[in-house]
Amino acid sequence: MKVLKNIIVNFLIVIWLVIAIATTICLFSYNQFNISEIAGYTLLIIDNKEMEPTFKNGDLVLVSSEGKYDFDLGEEVFFYNESSVEGVVINQGTITGKEKVNSQETTYQIEDRTISSSYVIGAVNHSIIWRYVGFVLNVFQSRWGYMFFVILPTLFALIYEIIAIVEELKEEKEEN
Numbered sequence: 001m002k003v004l005k006n007i008i009v010n011f012l013i014v015i016w017l018v019i020a021i022a023t024t025i026c027l028f029s030y031n032q033f034n035i036s037e038i039a040g041y042t043l044l045i046i047d048n049k050e051m052e053p054t055f056k057n058g059d060l061v062l063v064s065s066e067g068k069y070d071f072d073l074g075e076e077v078f079f080y081n082e083s084s085v086e087g088v089v090i091n092q093g094t095i096t097g098k099e100k101v102n103s104q105e106t107t108y109q110i111e112d113r114t115i116s117s118s119y120v121i122g123a124v125n126h127s128i129i130w131r132y133v134g135f136v137l138n139v140f141q142s143r144w145g146y147m148f149f150v151i152l153p154t155l156f157a158l159i160y161e162i163i164a165i166v167e168e169l170k171e172e173k174e175e176n
Contacts, residue, residue, distance in 0.1 A: 063122035
């Protein structure tokens, strides 16, 4: 029974470590819009119903930045919209116009908006959808979620280890 308990405890520790490391990497990989960008992918958490039926509330969408500055007319893309009262909002739209400003900058007409290429995230058709994973990542990346699922368990483990070391030192001192 003790072996089974050790296996379960070790399994839970490994799961917690994976979650803690993955969440920390996501938080350190924020871009200027507070969205994680990892290994050529932007991690979009869908937190509304505006993009249904393709994307549902709670989805995690991995948008590839491959070919980021070379979109064709009629292609559907994700883009940042800073003109919102809520701050930065992720929108999705179809490219209806394209104008090359210089070798590094292109402006896109996305429906009724003119968007700089630096605000375009990537093509919808090059994205990967993970259903309901966005809910989980959103909780872990929130301030309270990170505190309760990463910082507090780390603090408790550290305190537990310090207490164990102190007790061992006391026992060793009593034996001598």
